[in-house]
Amino acid sequence: MPRADRVPFLAGPRLIAVRAVLNEQLDVILIADTGAQQSVISRKVAQRLNLEHPLRLQALVGVGQSPPVPVVRPERLRVGSSSVTGLEVCVYDLPALLGGNGLLGLDFLRRFRVTFEFDSAALVLLERKRP
């Protein structure tokens, strides 16, 4: 029977962030990158929908494009008791106003069956069956 690892989200409703351990030495906060917090449409789409009069102005922060960034390979990345070894990860600073240390990407998440339990504020990682 695969083991389910329930990892609490950090407090705060805006993003999904969890504590992760790198190389069993440094614990950091990673934002689970599941996409956008708020839907975004292009100006052209807005024009076609006649949405030309904004309700308000809103600050946005996105990763956008960046120059080439270093790729490194930590020995181990662990979330809860679920770990992956040998991942290659990019080195890139999130915008400074974000209180996280990086992103937990699909390269980690796809190793598990993942459930985001918003009602219980937990990321559930289930070991996948080996073929």
Added chain:
Amino acid sequence: MGSLKTSRRETGKPRIQTVAEIERAYPDEWVLLEITRDAKDYRRVAGRLLAHSRDRADLDAPYQHFRADHPHTRVFELFTGELVPEGVVVIL
């Protein structure tokens, strides 16, 4: 301005605090914690405060100093405030 560990008992040894206690004591700051007791819930993780500051860069030197003496000890670096400031919408 950064600050090295500030919470000590009268014995001179750094006091063990949970992350929840540190969040209350140093709101909206970056903190560096030597982990002495792990827990599934990050707020119940406990340890010795190594440094705290509103400027993340101020943790660099304390981390380097600590790591030089404790190469295998787990250290927790986190921000005690909101992950995303008010008035900002994040798209990743």
